[in-house]
Amino acid sequence: MTSSSAHPDIYAGIHKALRRRLFSLCTQAGTTDGADAFAVEALAHAAEGVFASLRAHGEHEERFFHPLLARDGQVRASLDDAHVQHEAALSGLEQRLAQVSAESDAERRREWVQGFYLELCAFTGDFLLHLDEEERRAFPVLVAHCTADEVSEAHRALLAAMSPEERTRDLLSILEASSPDEAAFLLDVLARSGSA
Numbered sequence: 001m002t003s004s005s006a007h008p009d010i011y012a013g014i015h016k017a018l019r020r021r022l023f024s025l026c027t028q029a030g031t032t033d034g035a036d037a038f039a040v041e042a043l044a045h046a047a048e049g050v051f052a053s054l055r056a057h058g059e060h061e062e063r064f065f066h067p068l069l070a071r072d073g074q075v076r077a078s079l080d081d082a083h084v085q086h087e088a089a090l091s092g093l094e095q096r097l098a099q100v101s102a103e104s105d106a107e108r109r110r111e112w113v114q115g116f117y118l119e120l121c122a123f124t125g126d127f128l129l130h131l132d133e134e135e136r137r138a139f140p141v142l143v144a145h146c147t148a149d150e151v152s153e154a155h156r157a158l159l160a161a162m163s164p165e166e167r168t169r170d171l172l173s174i175l176e177a178s179s180p181d182e183a184a185f186l187l188d189v190l191a192r193s194g195s196a
């Protein structure tokens with residue numbers, strides 16, 4: 001979680017983790033047989049976990065980083081809009097999965113799963129652009145308009161607001177998505193802070 005400036009790169013690790021989980025979910029959706037109730041149940045369970053993480057991540061950003069990003073009103077408005085659109089998209093995806101479970105005809109179930117797969121991939125494409133906007137447009141705003149201490153303090157407050165289970169889940173998913181040097185750095189930070 002370092003950057004070329006003294007500001008902690010609050011987006012890098014968790015965004016890698018979210019990308020990895022979304023790619024994995026897209027693959028699972030694409031390989032699920034809609035007629036297989038157990039496979040659909042597994043897909044729904046996986047989607048529930050990923051969607052919960054996406055929602056929690058967005059809420060954390062809005063609560064702890066968007067107030068700092070308000071120093072550039074255009075960037076903040078753009079990110080706020082994206083979060084609203086993502087929530088609508090996630091609700092739509094959940095409705096599609098519920099339709100699969102409620103359908104008894106095998107071919108119809110396969111059609112619903114294929115529809116879910118296509119919608120999920122489209123959402124993922126849109127979400128990737130959002131992550132890119134945060135990394136390459138919003139982060140420079142934080143660097144330009146906020147001190148490193150302000151950003152660090154907001155990040156500390158975010159971590160303090162998470163439950164131990166949330167922190168553990170995020171840490172594991174960040175480690176899974178990190179390069180070896182990033183993982184070593186993160187583990188070193190945790191060891192020095194007494195958290196690992």
Ligand SMILES: [Fe+2]
Pocket residue numbers: 058061079083130134
């Ligand atoms: Fe975001």
